[in-house]
Amino acid sequence: MAASSLGQTTEINWDKLDKTKFYVVGAGIFTGVTVALYPMSVIKTRLQVATKDTVEKSASSVIRGILKTDGIPGLYRGFGTVVTAAIPTRIIFLTALETTKAAAFKMVEPFKFSEPSQAALANGIAGMSASLCSQAVFVPIDVISQKLMVQGYSGHEKYNGGLDVARKIIRTDGIRGFYRGFGLSVMTYSPSSAVWWASYGSSQRVIWRLLGQGTDREGAAPSESTIMLVQATGGIIAGATASCITTPLDTIKTRLQVMSLERRSSARQVVKSLIKDDGWTGFYRGLGPRFFSMSAWGTTMILAYEYLKRLCAKDE
Structure with missing residues (x-):
């Protein structure tokens, strides 16, 4: 099977999809996946904001x-806010991802790189383009949901829901x-x-x-x-690669987003505090849950995504 034939077998391009079906069915599938994996985000976030005096320092x-304090619902703090905004964010992300990917393949083709390098x-x-396009919607939701995730934990303020x-x-x-x-x-x-999708491709x-696939025979x-x-x-490979590379920045970002007005710090102060409390290992707080979360999210999401594309492919 030739490489191009293999690509046609395993990949469905944007122009071959029924867009209406893709968005409607995709909303249901990705909501279900979010329900299953959301608790990992709560655990990861709590570990990242834990101070040196916090008793709970492991997953x-x-x-x-x-x-003990909230039961199962405690693992879903902020879920309502996240799932409400997940649909428009996902639509923006997937549309940008697929349209940009098609253009990018055409752009890199003349350079004659190997197939893995082109991918x-x-x-x-x-x-990267899809992430940049979706950040305007995603960041406010991220700020609200993370504040809900850590409310009452390690001295953080309590709230009466996302609107509060x-x-x-x-x-x-x-x-x-x-x-x-x-x-x-x-x-x-x-x-x-960028790292996740590059590693995956x-x-x-x-x-x-x-x-033995992708050869000329x-x-x-x-x-x-x-x-x-x-x-x-x-x-799994993509999740492992991306989590190891980006966890330090994610830890700093999370701490900045959950701080109250009275405890506000700059990114530089957060870095100094992490080094003072735990040394350089402080930047990798929550790496285990984040690695598991990104691998689980990534693997489940990509299987759901690829299944969705096969389900929504137009009849030839």
């Missing part, structure tokens, strides 16, 4: 603490309060998205070659289970 202790560049450009958070942010900071850590958010999520090509098309296994493996 297991955070889980026990949440279940890494095109997917990386698309991932929004009112207090406007009262103290105005609209700009919703964009606290926006620069760091862009610096975190855009490279993270290139690792798939490498795996296919290791399996003819052969049977891979089964759907094989395709899903390769995609899942690519998702």
